[in-house]
Amino acid sequence: MAKSIAKQAETKTAATSKTVFNSDVEKSVPASQPSVQEPEKIEISIEKKLIALFSLQQIDSQIDRIRIIRGELPLEVEDLEDEIAGLETRVDNHIQEVDSIEKQMHDRQISIKDCQTLIKRYEEQQNNVRNNREYDALTKEIEFQTLEIQLAEKRIREFNAQITTRKEEIDEAQRILSERRNDLEVKRNELADIVTETELEEKALMRKSEEQQHFIEERLLTAYKRIRKNARNGLAVVTVERDACGGCFNSIPPQRQLDIRLQKKIIVCEYCGRILVDKELADSISI
Numbered sequence: 001m002a003k004s005i006a007k008q009a010e011t012k013t014a015a016t017s018k019t020v021f022n023s024d025v026e027k028s029v030p031a032s033q034p035s036v037q038e039p040e041k042i043e044i045s046i047e048k049k050l051i052a053l054f055s056l057q058q059i060d061s062q063i064d065r066i067r068i069i070r071g072e073l074p075l076e077v078e079d080l081e082d083e084i085a086g087l088e089t090r091v092d093n094h095i096q097e098v099d100s101i102e103k104q105m106h107d108r109q110i111s112i113k114d115c116q117t118l119i120k121r122y123e124e125q126q127n128n129v130r131n132n133r134e135y136d137a138l139t140k141e142i143e144f145q146t147l148e149i150q151l152a153e154k155r156i157r158e159f160n161a162q163i164t165t166r167k168e169e170i171d172e173a174q175r176i177l178s179e180r181r182n183d184l185e186v187k188r189n190e191l192a193d194i195v196t197e198t199e200l201e202e203k204a205l206m207r208k209s210e211e212q213q214h215f216i217e218e219r220l221l222t223a224y225k226r227i228r229k230n231a232r233n234g235l236a237v238v239t240v241e242r243d244a245c246g247g248c249f250n251s252i253p254p255q256r257q258l259d260i261r262l263q264k265k266i267i268v269c270e271y272c273g274r275i276l277v278d279k280e281l282a283d284s285i286s287i
């Protein structure tokens with residue numbers, strides 16, 4: 001990188017010493033060649049400009065990637081927080097259900113006692129009946145109350161089963177809950193670390209980006225920023241990949257590809273407007 005910046009420094013002086021281009025970003029391929037005394041100088045200059053632009057793009061893309069990663073992490077934490085809130089609600093609901101079932105169970109136990117009291121009273125009355133009809137009527141009442149008790153006992157057994165199931169669900173939810181709380185703790189710490197870490201990296205890259213921008217003339221830099229802002233993935237400078245624009249993948253005619261390779265002027269994709277760089281040149285740049 002340092003080497004590349006040093007290289008750019010030379011270029012900057014070369015490029016700014018004399019303006020020899022009608023337009024740095026031009027869509028038309030056949031250039032209306034400006035009157036130039038030293039064409040070699042132009043070639044070097046354009047190549048250096050492209051190198052500077054491509055280098056800037058690499059740095060800016062790294063910044064973009066960091067921001068994307070950091071953007072996703074808080075979402076993971078948020079998801080966990082939501083899941084925990086959901087589990088807490090589920091546990092609360094189960095606890096309330098258990099309470100309500102226990103209340104119903106208690107009611108049945110009371111009604112069983114009431115039935116038993118009645119049965120006892122009927123049995124006592126049976127000792128003092130005047131005729132069989134009265135005795136049979138009381139027997140029927142006793143049978144009815146006995147059935148009521150059996151029914152209540154059946155309901156109590158069902159309630160007990162429901163409570164057991166609910167309590168198992170509560171245990172399970174609480175087990176998951178404690179796991180998720182641990183996960184959240186870990187993720188929060190991770191997030192804090194990564195934020196600190198990436199902020200440092202991002203700041204360093206932003207400094208690098210600014211340094212790199214000094215090697216690019218104002219007009220070109222403005223164009224770069226404008227294209228980058230409008231382009232998806234923030235790519236303003238792309239290479240030619242398999243005879244196509246590396247940004248929009250539209251094919252580039254052979255003549256245009258040749259012009260890009262010759263580096264006599266800065267050429268943009270006629271479809272997406274991105275600045276096109278020869279793959280070989282791009283591969284020779286290390287950031």
Ligand SMILES: [Zn+2]
Nearest residue numbers: 245248269272
């Ligand atoms: Zn394109």
